[in-house]
Amino acid sequence: MPLRKFRLVLVKPSRYDDDGYVIQWLRSGIPSNSLAVLNGLGVDAARRQVLGADVTIEIEAIDETNTRVDMDALARSVVDAGSGMIGLVGVQSNQYPRALDLLAGC
Numbered sequence: 001m002p003l004r005k006f007r008l009v010l011v012k013p014s015r016y017d018d019d020g021y022v023i024q025w026l027r028s029g030i031p032s033n034s035l036a037v038l039n040g041l042g043v044d045a046a047r048r049q050v051l052g053a054d055v056t057i058e059i060e061a062i063d064e065t066n067t068r069v070d071m072d073a074l075a076r077s078v079v080d081a082g083s084g085m086i087g088l089v090g091v092q093s094n095q096y097p098r099a100l101d102l103l104a105g106c
Helices: 033-047 071-081 093-104
Strands: 004-012 055-063 084-088
Touching: 004 033, 004 071, 033 055, 055 071, 071 084, 084 093
Parallel strands: 004 055, 004 084
Antiparallel strands: none
C-alpha cells in the first residue's frame, strides 16, 4: 500500500517596521521558541504515526524574520501532497497585520 503524505507547514510571521517594511535579518539571534516547540510536537507525532501507519508527515518550519516566505508555493506544496495544513504560530499583536497579509497572499 503506498504511503500518503500530510504536509505540515509552520510559519512564524515577522512584523512591519515604522515605514511599513517587513523586518528580516540575515541571521536572527534568537530562534522562535513557539516555532521550535510546535516543530518538536510535529516530529513526535510523525514518529508515533498518529495519523496512521500509512501516512508520512512532512514538516517544514519557517521563521520569517530570517527567511522569505512564498505563501503561494507553500499552499501548492500542501495541495500537491494531497493533505496538510499551513499554521501561523506564535503571532503576537504587533505581528497580526503581517500574519493577515501572509494569509491574503495564498
